[in-house]
Amino acid sequence: MRKFMWLAIAVVVVVGLWTAGWLWAAGEATRQVKLLAEADGETAPKLTCGTFDVSGFPFRFDLECLDATLVDQDLTASFAGLKGSVLVYAPSHLIFSAKAPFSLADAFSGSQRRLDFGAMEGSLRLTSTDLVRGLSGEGWRIARFSLVADDLAVTDVVAGEIVEARAKHVEAHLLDVPELHDKAAGTAALRGYLSTTALDLPGLQVIAADTSAEVELTAVPDDLRAFGEPDALRRWQAAGGALSLTKLAGSQPQPEERFEITGALKLNGGGYPEGEISYTTKGVLDRFAQFLPVMQLAMLRGAPNADGSFRNSLTITDGQVKLLAVPFAQLLPLF
Known part of the structure; x- marks a missing residue:
């Protein structure tokens, strides 16, 4: 009987600690979003959510931001909805989706565009150079990024509505190239793939075109934090970085x-x-x-x-x- 009692106590303690940890993480995510909403939009981007919710207890974190607005100096972006999901035991793998429409306004140029789509979803998985150092946020790089969207339309809404581009399907992938990772030099390589199906560009008289692209980028930093540094391009050049366009192709049937x-x-x-x-x-x-x-x-x-x-x-x-x-x-x- 005592063994059963101690087992029950242990289960209660573990469940309590797990619940407390999940609630703390959910609260921290909410706090970070509130901090983004307090930015001025000039020195730092300002993100506000009409509704922000964290769910998925006990093994998942589902973060959903509805009616969002992002202000970064002259640019103002609006999103109907964004949702991201992370498993507690796989925090480096994010699955996300979006709701249409997106809109982007540039106060400097006066341009205003809207992006409509039927569905948009994707995933981001990170990998660390060193898992121990990675606990402090150091040495994370992209393992794979994927984005898939259907029935897209880009519309200029400055004066009426003018459709600038349409596509039945768009797919993009960005992958790490492990064999080109140089741990000593702190550099990595990425391969990118992009394809569009049934692409229309009315202004260029392009109808039902298919396009595809494959690129490789070498000697990029193997720490994502380095991409935002002011001298990132200079460091890429000094490391011997190169952009290889393996193939960029497109075709349309008529003409x-x-x-x-x-x-x-x-x-x-x-x-x-x-x-x-x-x-x-x-x-x-x-x-x-x-x-x-x-x-x-x-x-x-x-x-x-x-x-x-x-x-x-x-x-x-x-x-x-x-x-x-x-x-x-x-x-x-x-x-």
């Missing part, structure tokens, strides 16, 4: 147009982009026929392929963009 772009870019010591970009097009550059002389259009297209497409390449040296060794643009330094 038949397609393109594919590959290349790689780095920054030199002065902050100027350098690299080479190759592209293949069919029909896309014909859009410039009414604006460019025949010789310039031919130079832009490049050499013909057997299937009626054209291939060409650009070189960028010290920020100067050259096409067939002819300079035609100068890029500004990034730091």
Whole structure:
């Protein structure tokens, strides 16, 4: 009987401690959201929720913010609803979803846009360089970020409603590349994937286009906190970082147009982009026929392929963009 009594007491104590811990964490999350609402929106972003709720006891934290407004200097973003869920025993894995619409207003330019969608959800999973050091917040990097959305529409609402873009499906993924993680140098690598289905751009007469992109970013910091530092780009350049565009492609059926772009870019010591970009097009550059002389259009297209497409390449040296060794643009330094 005594053993049973002590077991019952132990269970009650454990449940009590677990409940107290969960309530403390829920209260801390609420306190942090209230602190964000007290920011001035100038020196620090200000986030206010019309309704904020924490649920999911006992093994999950579900944080939901409805009718939210985010103010960051000239930018004001409004969200119908955001929800994030984290398991108590897997705090580095966040699952989130959103409710439409989103809106963004820029007081400086006067632009106002609204994003509508049927569904939007995703997840973020972090991994730590060192689990012990990670307890203090140090050394966390992205293991995987995913976002999936359906039936999107971007609308300019400054004067009436003008649809600027629509897509049936959008999918984006960002993944850590473990084999390129250099623990000694404190750098990591990321691979990104993006695709759109049935993309319409009315202003550019693009209808039912499909696009896809694959990129790789090397020598980025393996601590997420370093991304917000003022000299982040300079440190990336010093570490030998590079942006590789494995493939950027798009096509539409009517009129038949397609393109594919590959290349790689780095920054030199002065902050100027350098690299080479190759592209293949069919029909896309014909859009410039009414604006460019025949010789310039031919130079832009490049050499013909057997299937009626054209291939060409650009070189960028010290920020100067050259096409067939002819300079035609100068890029500004990034730091």
